Amino acid sequence: MGLLTRRGLIGVGAGGLLVSGCDRLTNAPAVQRLIGHGQDLSLGAQRLLLSGQPLAKQFTAAEISPVFKVNGSVDPGTEAYHALLADGFATWRLAVSGLVLRPDVFSLTQLKAMPARTQITRHDCVEGWSAIGGWTGVQLAHLLGLVGVAPGARYIVFHCADNLAGSRDASGLYYESIDLVDAFHPQTLLAYAMNGAPLSVGHGAPLRLRVERQLGYKQAKFVMRIEAVSSLAGIGRGKGGFWEDRGYEWYAGI
Amino acid sequence: MVTLTADRAPAERQVIYRHGLAVRLTHWINVLVISLLLMSGLNIFNAHPRLYWGQFGADHDHAWLWLAHGFPKWATLPHYRDLATARRWHFFLAWLFVINGAAYWLIGLINGHLRRDIVPTRADLAPGNLWRSILDHVRLRHPVGEAARRYNVLQKLAYVAVIGVLLPLMVITGLSMSPGFDAFAPWLPGVFGGRQSARAIHFITANLIVLFVIVHLVEVVLAGVVNELRSMITGRYALPSGEH
Numbered sequence: 001m002g003l004l005t006r007r008g009l010i011g012v013g014a015g016g017l018l019v020s021g022c023d024r025l026t027n028a029p030a031v032q033r034l035i036g037h038g039q040d041l042s043l044g045a046q047r048l049l050l051s052g053q054p055l056a057k058q059f060t061a062a063e064i065s066p067v068f069k070v071n072g073s074v075d076p077g078t079e080a081y082h083a084l085l086a087d088g089f090a091t092w093r094l095a096v097s098g099l100v101l102r103p104d105v106f107s108l109t110q111l112k113a114m115p116a117r118t119q120i121t122r123h124d125c126v127e128g129w130s131a132i133g134g135w136t137g138v139q140l141a142h143l144l145g146l147v148g149v150a151p152g153a154r155y156i157v158f159h160c161a162d163n164l165a166g167s168r169d170a171s172g173l174y175y176e177s178i179d180l181v182d183a184f185h186p187q188t189l190l191a192y193a194m195n196g197a198p199l200s201v202g203h204g205a206p207l208r209l210r211v212e213r214q215l216g217y218k219q220a221k222f223v224m225r226i227e228a229v230s231s232l233a234g235i236g237r238g239k240g241g242f243w244e245d246r247g248y249e250w251y252a253g254i
Numbered sequence: 255m256v257t258l259t260a261d262r263a264p265a266e267r268q269v270i271y272r273h274g275l276a277v278r279l280t281h282w283i284n285v286l287v288i289s290l291l292l293m294s295g296l297n298i299f300n301a302h303p304r305l306y307w308g309q310f311g312a313d314h315d316h317a318w319l320w321l322a323h324g325f326p327k328w329a330t331l332p333h334y335r336d337l338a339t340a341r342r343w344h345f346f347l348a349w350l351f352v353i354n355g356a357a358y359w360l361i362g363l364i365n366g367h368l369r370r371d372i373v374p375t376r377a378d379l380a381p382g383n384l385w386r387s388i389l390d391h392v393r394l395r396h397p398v399g400e401a402a403r404r405y406n407v408l409q410k411l412a413y414v415a416v417i418g419v420l421l422p423l424m425v426i427t428g429l430s431m432s433p434g435f436d437a438f439a440p441w442l443p444g445v446f447g448g449r450q451s452a453r454a455i456h457f458i459t460a461n462l463i464v465l466f467v468i469v470h471l472v473e474v475v476l477a478g479v480v481n482e483l484r485s486m487i488t489g490r491y492a493l494p495s496g497e498h
Contacts, residue, residue, distance in 0.1 A: 023332050023333055023334075026331070026332045026339060026343070032342075034346070035342050035343055035346035036342065036346075037346065038342065038345045038346030038347075038348070038349050039342065039345065039346075041349050042345055042349075046432075046434040046435070046438075049434070049435065049438040050434060050437060050438055054437050054438060054440075055437065055440075056433065056436065056437045056440070057436060057437070057440035057443075059309070063309060063310075065310045065312070065314075065315070066314065066315075067312075067313075067314035067315075068312075069312040069313050069314065122309065122310065122433070122436075122449060124431070124433045124449065125302070125312075126301075126337065126341070127301040127302040127337065128298065128299070128301060128302035128431075128453060129302050129304075129306075129310075129311055129312035129313070129450075130309065130310045130311060130312065130449050130450055131310050131312050132309060132310045212433070212437070213433050213434050213436075213437040214433060214434065215433060243338075246338065247336075247338030247339060247342075248337075248338045248341070249341070249342075252433075253432060253433060253434025253435070254345060254431075254432035254433075254434055254435065
């Protein structure tokens with residue numbers, strides 16, 4: 001028994017050393033770079049597996065979550081947003097700019113008049129929970145077809161109305177980006193309806209992105225402006241999204 | 255096979271070469287990688303410390319497990335709440351885990367280690383032998399002499415469960431949680447009853463692995479720490495003699 005106790009103590013001591021050692025390791029730039037290679041491998045593997053552009057699983061209406069959790073920004077809360085909300089987003093316009101051949105603005109009515117797609121999919125939050133919901137909207141590919149993607153464009157950036165960081169300046173505004181592989185995927189939607197009803201404020205009214213096959217934080221809500229760019233540098237902190245700028249993977253396939 | 259005088263043994267104890275290099279290397283890589291996978295996994299779990307059955311599950315759905323405070327911070331990697339860093343660790347380690355496990359399986363299949371040492375024989379599984387092995391374990395009696403050259407049947411079954419079931423299950427349930435991988439294999443989460451079920455099974459399986467490790471460590475201590483540790487480091491194992 002003496003041996004067991006002594007061993008136990010040694011084990012706990014070694015464990016403690018391991019734990020504090022790990023945090024020092026975690027913060028070392030060289031280690032961050034090393035473990036970052038895991039992301040490169042994951043992205044490469046997923047792009048290989050998904051090269052045939054398969055669809056994310058679609059569910060039946062009976063499988064929809066009774067309550068779809070509202071996460072992130074509940075309401076952008078600005079005067080400008082509430083003015084738009086007050087008149088049912090009649091004056092809201094989606095601007096499409098950047099590296100496109102024919103920059104344009106679209107009203108919600110115009111978007112709703114375009115060919116619509118409805119899909120019931122599972123939303124997987126990076127935290128671990130899932131919810132199933134039905135989304136109706138226009139395929140991003142259709143919209144990009146209207147404005148024409150210019151040569152050199154590599155990413156589509158979604159600028160949002162909500163300031164999730166709560167900053168006084170624009171630095172805390174939510175944004176997201178996807179590359180053209182995901183932008184032209186048939187399930188990538190600009191959704192204006194959820195479960196058959198207009199998008200609620202909590203779920204991103206008037207328009208949110210649905211990029212199935214990736215985690216919840218890619219599904220930008222309150223989309224105000226879309227921009228085609230050649231590089232993500234210079235937007236936000238340059239990592240391609242609000243959460244990406246705060247350490248999360250740009251490619252959120254796992 | 256070499257004969258040496260073993261530590262503090264009155265009589266000469268026969269020393270055999272028990273663990274090949276591949277087994278020893280993959281074992282110790284697994285010790286490190288699984289420990290860190292567990293710790294980063296607990297940090298990830300703490301981001302939403304509830305488990306559900308089925309395809310979906312969030313705050314408004316019924317959770318069958320809800321640890322309001324999550325796991326203690328000292329047990330997590332990093333040992334403060336940081337989902338982004340924990341995920342980066344977890345997926346980096348998962349690659350090492352898969353590569354290490356695949357190497358073990360491949361080498362074990364080619365050189366016969368799995369067939370020869372791990373898979374129970376028909377004689378192992380005979381009811382009389384199984385019962386004897388259970389009694390030996392209950393009495394904390396370990397095989398000595400010639401019988402100690404081979405793993406006993408309960409030991410083999412435990413290794414089969416871990417190597418053949420639990421460790422691969424961790425990878426498969428882990429992949430089931432990936433929305434990207436699910437688009438490639440849309441049927442996969444359904445095998446477990448949905449993505450949230452897969453997440454729950456990932457958690458349960460991790461617990462079973464921890465349980466195995468605890469039993470494994472207790473057995474190492476009971477069977478003789480020095481001899482057991484040496485055999486997993488150098489490969490050399492002194493056959494325990496009768497007066498154990």
